[in-house]
Amino acid sequence: MGHKVLVTYGSKYGATAEIAERVGQVLRENGLDVEVKPAGQVSDLTYYSAVILGSSVYFGLWRKEAAALLTDLAQQLAERPTWLFSSGPTGEGDPVDQMKGWRFPEGLQATADRIKPGDIAFFCGKIDLSKLGLLERWMVRALKAPVGDFRNWEAIESWAAGIARALQEKAN
Numbered sequence: 001m002g003h004k005v006l007v008t009y010g011s012k013y014g015a016t017a018e019i020a021e022r023v024g025q026v027l028r029e030n031g032l033d034v035e036v037k038p039a040g041q042v043s044d045l046t047y048y049s050a051v052i053l054g055s056s057v058y059f060g061l062w063r064k065e066a067a068a069l070l071t072d073l074a075q076q077l078a079e080r081p082t083w084l085f086s087s088g089p090t091g092e093g094d095p096v097d098q099m100k101g102w103r104f105p106e107g108l109q110a111t112a113d114r115i116k117p118g119d120i121a122f123f124c125g126k127i128d129l130s131k132l133g134l135l136e137r138w139m140v141r142a143l144k145a146p147v148g149d150f151r152n153w154e155a156i157e158s159w160a161a162g163i164a165r166a167l168q169e170k171a172n
Helices: 015-029 064-072 074-078 106-115 134-143 153-171
Strands: 004-010 034-038 048-058 082-087 120-123
Touching: 004 015, 004 064, 015 034, 015 048, 015 082, 015 153, 048 064, 048 153, 064 074, 064 106, 074 106, 082 106, 120 153
Parallel strands: 004 034, 004 048, 048 082, 082 120
Antiparallel strands: none
């Protein structure tokens, strides 16, 4: 096992990728060697000492490439410190409250339970109408979903700093 931390993600329009990049930045600022890459480019975790895996959420589901990484590499994830995050709802406030208690895709929960992640975080997301297709714009309007960037960067950075502390404590 290597000493590098992997931050990997599934992102359709880039907002979750930006969260992953920020997490990676905070970890680097705390002295960790970090690689940030899309989940679809990850097939082996041998060279990583820890993993942070996240995905955008659409209709209660993770992106296919992030879900596949979680399930296909579950054994490797269970063998190293792992944290999970989702990003999705738009609007002000706590995303768990917005989603009426939903925290993580039900179909992936058993896998997450086997991995025993250090934490499963849930962050608000971003909707940029200019990036959406016609059907997606129609759905946003029909659902009256708030449009804009609702990511709480302070909460994301705080979460990442907590991971950095946990990894540094484990190394000492």
